[in-house]
Each structure stands twice: as structure tokens, then as C-alpha cells.
Amino acid sequence: MAKKLKNYINGEWVDSASADVRDILNPATGELLSQVPMSTRDETNAAVEAAAKAYPEWRNTPPVARSRFLHRMIPLLEERFNELSQVQTREHGKTIDESRGESRRAIEMMETASGIPSLMQGNLLEDIASGIDEYSVNQPMGVFSCIAPFNFPLMVPLWFLPFAIACGNTFVVKSSPRTPMSQVELFKAFDEANLPPGVVNLVSGDVDSADALMTHPKMEGVTFVGSTPVARAVYKKCGDMGKRVIAQGGAKNYVVIMPDAMIDQAMVSLVASFYGNAGQRCLAASNLIVLGDDKFHREFVDKFTRMAQAIKVGNGLDESVQMGPLQNKASKERVVGYIEKGLAEGAKLTLDGRQVRIDPSLSPDCFLMPSVFENVSPDMTIAREEIFGPVASVLRAGSLDEAIDIIHANPYGNAASIFTQNGKAARRFQHDVVAGNVGVNIGIVAPMSFFPFGGRKDSFFGVVHGQGRDVIRFFTEPKVVITRWF
Amino acid sequence: MKLNTMAAVMTHVSKLETESAAYYEKLAGRFSGLAGLLEAWAKENRRFEKNIRQTYYGVITDTLESNYAFEGLDTDEFDVALTEPADEAQAKAAMRKVEAGIRGFYLKAAAMSEGLMADVPRVLKKIAGVRAERIEEL
Structure with missing residues (x-):
């Protein structure tokens, strides 16, 4: 019997009670690889609540210390490099070199986000008027999430997650119901890195889980990558709910x-x-x-x-x-x-x-x-x-x-x-x-982790793009402080 | 055997380095006059393997194009037969042949991927250079 995948909520691997369980097949061989539950709204909400509970302490963890968690993740992912790549190939079908390329990009995201002490700095100008200084700081906001696509099951959530938590936010990933196994492998590494419980959470699921993420009152923002009709719907829904959104759609x-x-x-x-x-x-x-x-x-x-x-x-x-x-x-x-x-x-x-x-x-x-x-x-x-x-x-x-x-x-x-x-x-x-x-003279124009990644027109719904400095803006709120001392 | 993808080339590189290292260790046990050299080469070959593999994993995103860069790279063109020499002179000749075969393969693989990748051709050429020095030394 195939293994049933678990959710990772509040630092624990937990079974879903959902009756909707789907088979994950190797598309090349037809072999049954695992079974994935479509988590219920309550289970997804529990992940958001865990992330919300973890937020105050995580937000107050110094950026340098948050960065060190990401540094700790890098060797853990390097150790698993081949295993992670093989899981991607088995559940998605892509070639082993394509999977290794995806693993490398995933690690690059961790590397770039670990520069957060430099990346999220604000600005200061002395004497905006006599004896008065003004500065801005970039502060984290709370809980963010990613609704992941099937085609890059390991990498795409990492366009967002490492940057979000490096900024001091907490995070929930909803894996693709078609290719959920790569995220499970990734979260095993998070578990080994001993991130505080609730900082990162994983739920498997489909539309109900996605809707729970977009409508939960404690969810600050949602990131999505998928087809244009769904990206448009996610953008509208998040707009209605007053949430930040990066919704990356289809392409031609x-x-x-x-x-x-x-x-x-x-x-x-x-x-x-x-x-x-x-x-x-x-x-x-x-x-x-x-x-x-x-x-x-x-x-x-x-x-x-x-x-x-x-x-x-x-x-x-x-x-x-x-x-x-x-x-x-x-x-x-x-x-x-x-x-x-x-x-x-x-x-x-x-x-x-x-x-x-x-x-x-x-x-x-x-x-x-x-x-x-x-x-x-x-x-x-x-x-x-x-x-x-x-x-x-x-x-x-x-x-x-x-x-x-x-x-x-x-x-x-x-x-x-x-x-x-x-x-x-x-x-x-x-x-x-x-x-x-x-x-x-380049066929695949894939921006590196330190450049923004997003399209135009119907390929993108939002303001700032994923990755790099853009996504730091997405995951932080600037606060301006003006000071005068008498 | 014909290779086409970067992954297949790297697996062959691994095989060349690990098998030649084991071969040199075996010869070191048989020919005491060459033992020091053979043991050092065996150790170095294992380091080469690790070095090339790490370089490949480090620039793997570049190899998405290199999946198509090696059409026609045939391992049979490079004789790396691990023979059983009878004496030290034959052992030296066998070592020369192994080193030349690996060197030739690395140079061709480097040339075929040079326009697409930076680090892998560079490390292959560097190690091919070390092999030229080894042949000279023999």
C-alpha cells in the first residue's frame, strides 16, 4: 500500500482526516508513488493559526538569526540534492538534469534570502528640517502563503517562502495536488533545521485549501503560480479580501x-x-x-x-x-x-x-x-x-x-x-x-533568484514580482519615523 | 557508448575517475617501485571526481541546454582499458594509456559544452592539463 502523505503543521507531521485522497502516479511508468489527502478547510486553517501564533516571536528574532536558519538549510538541501531531484522526476516526469536544475535554483533562493540583513534595510535622512531626522524601516507583516503549481513542485514555493520568513513573516505552503511529494521532502529538511514550530507549514490540498488560505482573516498575502484564469480569480479574491497578492499566470x-x-x-x-x-x-x-x-x-x-x-x-x-x-x-x-x-x-x-x-x-x-x-x-x-x-x-x-x-x-x-x-x-x-x-540569444529567460520574476499583461496579476528585492517589498511594510529631540 | 546529456557525461566521468583510482590502487600493491606515485594518483582521481561532480551540481541550471550539446560524444573513441601489466614497464605504459584516454574524453566533452557552460568545461580542461603533466612524468 502506498504511503499517505502528511501535513506539516506547527512543527509536527500530522495526518489529514480528509476522505478525499488521491493517487500520485509516476507519469513515466504508471507506478503508484504515494497518496495525497486533500486537506479540509479546518486543517488548512489550523496551519494558518499555527503560523499566526509563531509570528510574534519569529518577527522578534533578529534578521541575522533568521538568516542563519536559512544558512542551515543550504547544506541540508545539498546533502539531499540527488534524492530531492529524483523525487521531482518521479512525480513530475521531467528529466533528472531538469530536476537537478530545479534543485539548484531552489537552493539559490535560500542563498539569496539569507542576505536579508542587507536586503531589508531601510533608509535614513538626517535634518529633513533643522534637527529633525526621518527614517523608514521595512517591517514584516504576519502570515503569508503560496499556492503551488505542479510543474516546478520544489522550486516555485521557494520563490517566496525563504524571502518571507527571512523578513520575519511566517508561511504556509499548499502543495500541488498533482506533485506534492517534493514539498514533503523539502519540509523534512526544514524539520531537521529546527525552525521554531509554526514558522513554516505545509498542507496538501486543492480548491478548498486554497480558498481557506485566501479568506483566512490572519492571512496577510497570497502568492500563486498557475494558469491565467486561476491567477485572475486568485487576484480578484485576494483583492476582495484586502490581501496582498502575487498571481503569476500562463504564457505564450x-x-x-x-x-x-x-x-x-x-x-x-x-x-x-x-x-x-x-x-x-x-x-x-x-x-x-x-x-x-x-x-x-x-x-x-x-x-x-x-x-x-x-x-x-x-x-x-x-x-x-x-x-x-x-x-x-x-x-x-x-x-x-x-x-x-x-x-x-x-x-x-x-x-x-x-x-x-x-x-x-x-x-x-x-x-x-x-x-x-x-x-x-x-x-x-x-x-x-x-x-x-x-x-x-x-x-x-x-x-x-x-x-x-x-x-x-x-x-x-x-x-x-x-x-x-x-x-x-x-x-x-x-x-x-x-x-x-x-x-x-537566450531560449529560456529564467531570472536568477536575485532578480524579479514575473510577466506582463495576462501573465501576471499584482504589482511586485517574485524573487529578489521585489519580493522583499511584497513581504514587508515600510514604516516612516520622524524624530526630534528637544 | 554514445552519450547525449550532461547527466550521462557526468556519470561516465565518475566511472572513469573511480575505476581508474581503484585500478591504480591495485597496481600499487603489485609494483612497489610505482606504489608512491600510484597511491597519490588514486587519491587525486577521487578528488577529481568529487570536484567535477560538485562543479556540475553547482551550475546544473546551465545544463538545461547542455542536454542537447553532446550528440556524438562516443566513449568508445577513448581507450581507457584497465589491463593487467606483467612488469613495471608495462604498468607505466598502461597508466599512460589510461591517462591519455581520460584526457582525450575530457577535452572533447569540454569543447562540446564550452559555448553553453562556464565551470564544467573549465574544470574538465584543468584536470586534462594535470593528466598531460602525469603523462610527461611517466
């Missing part, structure tokens, strides 16, 4: 290939961007706009397609595998639906990923191979909507202006990249394109 990321692009060098970066994580990444490229004459276009697209076709698909724990499965059967069906829509709307499927070729010992339920569509126009469904799978759509544009217009006509604005050797074109692109993350 474009890559523009200029005729002077270094094709060979670009190709690896592009293939990694379109097909890495089986396309289930908010920074994954989805639409490829190729400029230039017919000869250049043909040469480029043929090369890209050949490389996509050569990608080895299989179990992510096999080190020769370059692309794993979709995370579950429903995800695969959704992507297949988009491929069918593309065909129905007249796009040409030059590489059909529905023809799955994998090791027969694996379960075919969640696998797709890379797909490439050509003759795609910007108004087609596959060019407009987020597919979140290993499908590339090739569009054409006559000029950089036209390419930028196409990008701007799309409602999303998470990432966009240009491949060129022309500095003027690159400068124009990075200046004009409305996207939160812009790449020049």
Missing part, C-alpha cells in the same frame, strides 16, 4: 529568429526552450517567428525539426533521455486536443508528436513526442492559447516590426526572445517588447 512565449542569427548556436537553446520540461514551463517557447527569405526559412525550420525529431523521449531517470512525459494523462489529452485544433484550422503538422516511440516497459499514458507546426498564422488557436506541452508553432513575419506586432497582439507577456547578431535589432526588441522576461 515567442522567439524571433532574425536572418543573421547564428543558427547552429541558437538551435540547442531553442530546442531546450520549446521541449524542455516537455513544454510545461511558463518560460517555454511556444511560437517561433522566422524572418528572412524562403531559403533561410526552409533551412532553419528543417534543422529545427530534425533536432526536435531526434530528441530521446522516455523515463526522466534514464540519463540518456532528453524529454520526459507530460505530468498526467489529462495534460496529454489537452495537448493532443490542441494538435487536432491546429490541423483543423489549417496548420501543417510537419512533426507529429502523437506517434509515440518509447521503451515498451514504460506506460504510454502520458507521453508525447515533440511536435512542429508550420504555416501557422497568429489568429490560429495554437498560436494564441497556452498549450503547455511539447508543440512548436512556426510563424513568418516580413520584418521585426511585424514580429513585434504579432507578439503584442497576444494577450500574454511572460517571455520573448530574439536570436540575432545585430545589436540594433536586439536593442529595439528588448526595449519595445511587452514581456516580463526578454532574452537576446
Whole structure:
């Protein structure tokens, strides 16, 4: 019988009483890995109450001491580096190197947040009037939470959690109901680091738990990463409840290939961007706009397609595998639906990923191979909507202006990249394109932990972004003090 | 064996260093005139393995692109046969062959990933340099 996952509340591992328990399957093999309860509202509320109770003492723990807890976490995560990575691959399907990359980014968040004694400092100006000084301090606020996505089950909550607790807040993570095991492994490390009870809490759950977090009166703010419709709903709900919110939504990321692009060098970066994580990444490229004459276009697209076709698909724990499965059967069906829509709307499927070729010992339920569509126009469904799978759509544009217009006509604005050797074109692109993350000869524009991470337009709902100094602002409230001594 | 991903390259690196270290330890027990050198090399090989693995884990986010960088890297091109020498002269020849094989593999892997990663090619080239010195020493 598979192990049932527990919640971590007030420094204790506790069983959920929920009758709604779901199976967590390895998408590559179909193996039952664990069972996850969908925690009740009461259980989620208990996590928030534990965090609220821990807050006063934690808030008064000096920043240097809070930072040392994070420093203590780093070697604990390094020791578990491979185990954590393997759990991600088993529950999500991504390749082992993709999981290791995610583990590394997770640790980087701890490293950056541990600089909190410098990061959360305020300002002081002497003599704003004669003998009067003014200063501002950044103070923590209370309890914050993260509603986690399935696609980066270890890393995404850490865009927020280490920064929140470093600032003196306490935190509740609601793990994804599809990939909850990575957070359990992370919280084992928190438990070993001996954080005071209640500072960090973990509940598994779905909509009820998320709603409990957004509506609890002691919850100061909510962070969310997921699809745009849900991000919009989270933003509205938190707004209604008077809470701070960072809601990161979906994406439709474009890559523009200029005729002077270094094709060979670009190709690896592009293939990694379109097909890495089986396309289930908010920074994954989805639409490829190729400029230039017919000869250049043909040469480029043929090369890209050949490389996509050569990608080895299989179990992510096999080190020769370059692309794993979709995370579950429903995800695969959704992507297949988009491929069918593309065909129905007249796009040409030059590489059909529905023809799955994998090791027969694996379960075919969640696998797709890379797909490439050509003759795609910007108004087609596959060019407009987020597919979140290993499908590339090739569009054409006559000029950089036209390419930028196409990008701007799309409602999303998470990432966009240009491949060129022309500095003027690159400068124009990075200046004009409305996207939160812009790449020049970079396929996956993933900001490091010390830079803000967030999109524009329908890819983001909120004011400040995750990570870096932005998120310090999110997790603190400035207080101004003006002093005069008689 | 053909390798394609960074993970596969790193597993092969681990194998090369740990197996060659064990081989040198075994030869040290047989050839007393080379024992000091072989024991030192074995120890150093284990350090190399750790050093490369830590470097790889440290820059693993860069390897998302390197998943596709090693197409055509074939371990069979580099002869690292761990033979059974009959005397010290043969042992030296065998050591030279092992060192040259590992060096060749590291240089090719470094060249293939140089445009995508900083630290891993650098450490591979550095250790390949040490191996060139070892060959010279023999």
C-alpha cells in the first residue's frame, strides 16, 4: 500500500482526516508513488493559526538569526540534492538534469534570502528640517502563503517562502495536488533545521485549501503560480479580501529568429526552450517567428525539426533521455486536443508528436513526442492559447516590426526572445517588447533568484514580482519615523 | 557508448575517475617501485571526481541546454582499458594509456559544452592539463 502523505503543521507531521485522497502516479511508468489527502478547510486553517501564533516571536528574532536558519538549510538541501531531484522526476516526469536544475535554483533562493540583513534595510535622512531626522524601516507583516503549481513542485514555493520568513513573516505552503511529494521532502529538511514550530507549514490540498488560505482573516498575502484564469480569480479574491497578492499566470512565449542569427548556436537553446520540461514551463517557447527569405526559412525550420525529431523521449531517470512525459494523462489529452485544433484550422503538422516511440516497459499514458507546426498564422488557436506541452508553432513575419506586432497582439507577456547578431535589432526588441522576461540569444529567460520574476499583461496579476528585492517589498511594510529631540 | 546529456557525461566521468583510482590502487600493491606515485594518483582521481561532480551540481541550471550539446560524444573513441601489466614497464605504459584516454574524453566533452557552460568545461580542461603533466612524468 502506498504511503499517505502528511501535513506539516506547527512543527509536527500530522495526518489529514480528509476522505478525499488521491493517487500520485509516476507519469513515466504508471507506478503508484504515494497518496495525497486533500486537506479540509479546518486543517488548512489550523496551519494558518499555527503560523499566526509563531509570528510574534519569529518577527522578534533578529534578521541575522533568521538568516542563519536559512544558512542551515543550504547544506541540508545539498546533502539531499540527488534524492530531492529524483523525487521531482518521479512525480513530475521531467528529466533528472531538469530536476537537478530545479534543485539548484531552489537552493539559490535560500542563498539569496539569507542576505536579508542587507536586503531589508531601510533608509535614513538626517535634518529633513533643522534637527529633525526621518527614517523608514521595512517591517514584516504576519502570515503569508503560496499556492503551488505542479510543474516546478520544489522550486516555485521557494520563490517566496525563504524571502518571507527571512523578513520575519511566517508561511504556509499548499502543495500541488498533482506533485506534492517534493514539498514533503523539502519540509523534512526544514524539520531537521529546527525552525521554531509554526514558522513554516505545509498542507496538501486543492480548491478548498486554497480558498481557506485566501479568506483566512490572519492571512496577510497570497502568492500563486498557475494558469491565467486561476491567477485572475486568485487576484480578484485576494483583492476582495484586502490581501496582498502575487498571481503569476500562463504564457505564450515567442522567439524571433532574425536572418543573421547564428543558427547552429541558437538551435540547442531553442530546442531546450520549446521541449524542455516537455513544454510545461511558463518560460517555454511556444511560437517561433522566422524572418528572412524562403531559403533561410526552409533551412532553419528543417534543422529545427530534425533536432526536435531526434530528441530521446522516455523515463526522466534514464540519463540518456532528453524529454520526459507530460505530468498526467489529462495534460496529454489537452495537448493532443490542441494538435487536432491546429490541423483543423489549417496548420501543417510537419512533426507529429502523437506517434509515440518509447521503451515498451514504460506506460504510454502520458507521453508525447515533440511536435512542429508550420504555416501557422497568429489568429490560429495554437498560436494564441497556452498549450503547455511539447508543440512548436512556426510563424513568418516580413520584418521585426511585424514580429513585434504579432507578439503584442497576444494577450500574454511572460517571455520573448530574439536570436540575432545585430545589436540594433536586439536593442529595439528588448526595449519595445511587452514581456516580463526578454532574452537576446537566450531560449529560456529564467531570472536568477536575485532578480524579479514575473510577466506582463495576462501573465501576471499584482504589482511586485517574485524573487529578489521585489519580493522583499511584497513581504514587508515600510514604516516612516520622524524624530526630534528637544 | 554514445552519450547525449550532461547527466550521462557526468556519470561516465565518475566511472572513469573511480575505476581508474581503484585500478591504480591495485597496481600499487603489485609494483612497489610505482606504489608512491600510484597511491597519490588514486587519491587525486577521487578528488577529481568529487570536484567535477560538485562543479556540475553547482551550475546544473546551465545544463538545461547542455542536454542537447553532446550528440556524438562516443566513449568508445577513448581507450581507457584497465589491463593487467606483467612488469613495471608495462604498468607505466598502461597508466599512460589510461591517462591519455581520460584526457582525450575530457577535452572533447569540454569543447562540446564550452559555448553553453562556464565551470564544467573549465574544470574538465584543468584536470586534462594535470593528466598531460602525469603523462610527461611517466
